Amino acid sequence: MFRIFDRIRRTGKLTEPLPDADAEAEAVELEEACQREIARKFGHSLAIRMVDAGSCNGCELEMHAVNNSFYDIERFGIHFVASPRHADLLLVTGVVSKHMEEALKRTYAATPSPKLVVAMGDCAGCGGEFGKSYASCGPVSAVLPVDAVIPGCPPAPLQLLRGLLDLLQRV
Amino acid sequence: MSRVQTVDVTAGRVAELVGRLAEADLAETLDPLPGLKARLRVAAGNWGQIADIAARQGLRWSAVWGDHRPPQILIRSLLFGCDGHLLLETAVDQALPELTSQVGAYIAADRPERALQDMFGVRFIDHPDRRRWLRHQGWAEGDYPLRVDFPVAGRRSGATPPDCNYPFPAVAGEGVYEIPVGPVHAGIIEPGHFRFQAVGETILRMEEHLGYVHKGIEKIAVGRDLSGLARLACRVSGDSAVAHGWAACQAAERALQVEVPPRAQALRAILAERERIANHLGDIGAICNDVGFAFAQVQMTRLREQVQRQNQVLFGHRLLFDRVVPGGAAVDLNAGQIVAMAEELRRLQTDVEELLPLLLEYPSLQDRLRGNGILPPDQAWRIGVTGYIGRASNLQDDLRRDAPYAPYDRLRVEVPAYLEGDVAKRVRVRGEEVLIAIGLIEQLLADLPDGALRVDCPAPRGEVEGIGLVEGWRGETVAYVRLSAEGRVLRYFPRDPSWLSWPALEVLLADVIVPDFPVNNKSVNGSYSGHDL
Known part of the structure; x- marks a missing residue:
């Protein structure tokens, strides 16, 4: 037990401010603005339900990464929830496979309005490497209305974070 | 590192089997493809019987796939013996594609054969399970997407209905109930459906x-x-981008008889070992987190993130997508970068050597992991599961050591193995593999060959084919590639190790309690994408 406490003490705090080489002040401002927006529009907390509609699982790995100590997405009041019924936003990855089409639609229907849909990654955004075929409906916009696209294959954690924060300023 | 007395490795020899089958006039010997020990042509009616003989001989089953070459469908099955891989092939008529099943000898062939039925319309006449596998409602029964006459755009328009009526066997009895889970799960995870049949808290069957x-x-x-193939291969399963990318490129390079420069081979291995390290670190943390031990999750995701950041700095991609390219590698390391990576690995090793004993000796964590989700060694052997799941259940096969490809042929690869087969040992194996991988990269960095990073892959003069065999972090990763005279892909088949680990999960869940499903699932960590294709 003492070894664990000691390790925690030595690790210290890792969470980083949003880096922005050009204008750090602007980044800080963005952070504060987002926290204000989330406070005003989402009751201080934005709940995300992720849906993998046909990804290669690369996007999922980076989604896990925004939860690690370096990015700590929860500091903005953003957290991932287990059920679409608790969610404000669906974060969808992958092309929409034909076999996931109905499940994605039902997840959307189960999410209370008002709701946002974000297509994460090139597959979800434009079809990416998999595109449209006998097995794939193509990008998420072929199946659901999409509020924002976060490009990348996969988007790095900072891109994901930035994409979400940008959207929140727009809505 | 390993304290096992007797370790299971595949002991059957391909050479002996080939001799025996030729003697009995059951198979015709063909030229082996590069990278294989032998290739045999078998009559469709003998397909199952050959598997029986191979199983008795002690060969491990690895994969089966089809290839539609009108008017025939060529079926191939890959087996592994301690002296290399054996490719069995047979052909069936597309009008009446029937053959005997290998499931009687190898249960691992069960789902792959059902997938062949869905994708090619091949009927395995004595297969014990008639149900479809990959086909839901995306295409019609009687349509076979991997036949050459099936259009890539498909034949159905409009919305795809849900697949509600998949026939799960019923389990009856007092107090037995079902829990349907998925396809959309509660966590940040890929989609799939699990049907639990339970009594009280205990899983009867999943x-x-x-x-x-x-x-x-x-x-x-x-x-x-070829570039397009490599990009696609990297996305068969995003967590195994290097493994699948390497396997596909290796298959194409063998087909084209391209010699990859030694420097590129070493760089590929460095990428593959970094992929292994990152995934093992992340999963060790996630497994511990699934029993509520957040300390491990925080520490391991810290280490994983540092590895991914270094990947970005040195190689330009956090998950190493598209760094393995046909003919070589799309990355290089200069003297300064080699020093930087060596320092990074030393720091990582210090961290892992401190944290691993903390986890492996922490009583309240080990109470939850020890004895949980046991895959007995005999079952592991029957399923033919590779990678860390096999090794935790005493099945030690590792292509880097047992069928080495460059650059592993000049390295000594240590492989851990344990008898218990529980979650705790799967965690331990993965921790030890991290340290072994660090050692391998250090050896590669210390002796990085000079020379080119990439050679051209010329267009072949006729149709060519090749098989790639790579030990990914999940285990044996297979790729088959057939190219046209113009150098275009005619057939690509990737076999992710998850085809073998998903059935293992069902077996090891027997008598586990429902709340322990997540930790068991994570300790196996099958890829959905790599399996579903």
């Missing part, structure tokens, strides 16, 4: 229904050039 993320990878590969 059956998977996969195929939800079937994206038609094999079909959309057709017609691509």
